[in-house]
Amino acid sequence: MAVLELEQVGVRYGEVVALDQVEIVIGRGEVVAVLGANGAGKSTLFDVLLGLLRPGDGTVRVFGRAPGGALRSRVGAMLQNAGLPGQVSVAELVRLVGRSYPSSLSVDEVLDRVGLSRKRDRTVEVLSGGERQRLLLAMALVGEPELLVLDEPTAAMDVDARRGFWERTRASVGEGVTLVFATHDLAEADAVADRVLVLQRGRLIADASPAVLKRQVSRVMVTVSTDAPHEVVAAWDGVDRVEEPLDAAVVDGLWKLHVWANAAENVVVPMAQAGFRMRGLSVDEADLEEAFAELTATTAGPGSPAATQGAA
Numbered sequence: 453m454a455v456l457e458l459e460q461v462g463v464r465y466g467e468v469v470a471l472d473q474v475e476i477v478i479g480r481g482e483v484v485a486v487l488g489a490n491g492a493g494k495s496t497l498f499d500v501l502l503g504l505l506r507p508g509d510g511t512v513r514v515f516g517r518a519p520g521g522a523l524r525s526r527v528g529a530m531l532q533n534a535g536l537p538g539q540v541s542v543a544e545l546v547r548l549v550g551r552s553y554p555s556s557l558s559v560d561e562v563l564d565r566v567g568l569s570r571k572r573d574r575t576v577e578v579l580s581g582g583e584r585q586r587l588l589l590a591m592a593l594v595g596e597p598e599l600l601v602l603d604e605p606t607a608a609m610d611v612d613a614r615r616g617f618w619e620r621t622r623a624s625v626g627e628g629v630t631l632v633f634a635t636h637d638l639a640e641a642d643a644v645a646d647r648v649l650v651l652q653r654g655r656l657i658a659d660a661s662p663a664v665l666k667r668q669v670s671r672v673m674v675t676v677s678t679d680a681p682h683e684v685v686a687a688w689d690g691v692d693r694v695e696e697p698l699d700a701a702v703v704d705g706l707w708k709l710h711v712w713a714n715a716a717e718n719v720v721v722p723m724a725q726a727g728f729r730m731r732g733l734s735v736d737e738a739d740l741e742e743a744f745a746e747l748t749a750t751t752a753g754p755g756s757p758a759a760t761q762g763a764a
């Protein structure tokens with residue numbers, strides 16, 4: 453049985469379409485990253501999954517039932533800007549949250565897992581931003597949930613803190629626990645998740661493994677001196693764009709081209725097969741973040757052909 457099932461889910465805030473015909477099925481034990489720019493609909497999606505918001509359209513099922521209610525005992529959540537009481541101690545707060553679950557980890561164990569043991573008797577108000585995040589994670593983990601929903605859990609962390617956070621989270625999440633988290637960072641999604649969902653203005657524009665998504669958005673720039681005409685190269689499959697550097701002279705019947713393509717072989721193989729000459733060949737990988745920003749920026753609205761369906 454699927455852990456999460458969204459069918460044609462739509463949410464509007466007045467004129468703003470926050471989720472638009474979203475279809476997602478997530479199975480037991482999957483680790484899924486939800487990516488998207490600010491305002492893409494990630495938090496709205498999480499509110500819907502947790503039963504905090506009822507969608508205007510479509511249906512949502514969590515463990516086969518409507519979200520919220522009694523299901524809360526099977527779900528651990530860490531929401532953005534969650535309010536925390538300031539005067540209570542770290543250990544007390546985790547203990548209180550643990551009591552709301554039918555079975556829970558011991559407070560000391562969960563604080564150890566998130567690296568907060570030394571702060572157990574401190575009041576919440578004196579914690580640093582990163583420590584608050586770890587406390588929120590402890591609160592999400594204490595009830596041994598089968599589904600863990602984390603909304604931008606590492607937003608306030610530097611690179612080292614992020615690495616530590618994910619090491620602890622992955623170590624704390626047992627076999628069969630389903631983890632869904634939001635992030636702005638494709639590299640983080642790649643490092644942590646088996647599957648990436650990309651939201652853009654409320655629409656799901658990609659649903660794929662990080663490797664497939666990277667291939668989809670990855671670009672290389674091939675630089676080559678050749679006698680292949682610009683327009684011929686531009687017409688090959690997988691080639692996005694061709695530029696001739698303005699300052700490059702024709703030397704020995706060859707001119708320099710910069711070719712952006714989704715793989716170097718899409719340039720080099722047809723060039724060799726057609727018998728064009730190649731000299732000074734070099735290949736540069738496009739930056740992953742840049743390529744991803746391009747995907748979310750250029751993919752048009754409804755019915756976009758760039759949508760990648762099906763986790764590979």
Ligand SMILES: Nc1ncnc2c1ncn2[C@@H]1O[C@H](COP(=O)(O)OP(=O)(O)OP(=O)(O)O)[C@@H](O)[C@H]1O
Nearest residue numbers: 465468469470488489490491492493494495496497
């Ligand atoms: N309570 C609300 N009232 C009106 N509009 C809202 C409300 N909550 C969200 N929105 C709008 O819905 C859209 C989706 O917002 P949402 O918070 O889900 O995006 P997000 O992907 O989580 O963004 P961020 O990365 O900034 O957290 C945005 O345009 C946002 O302005």
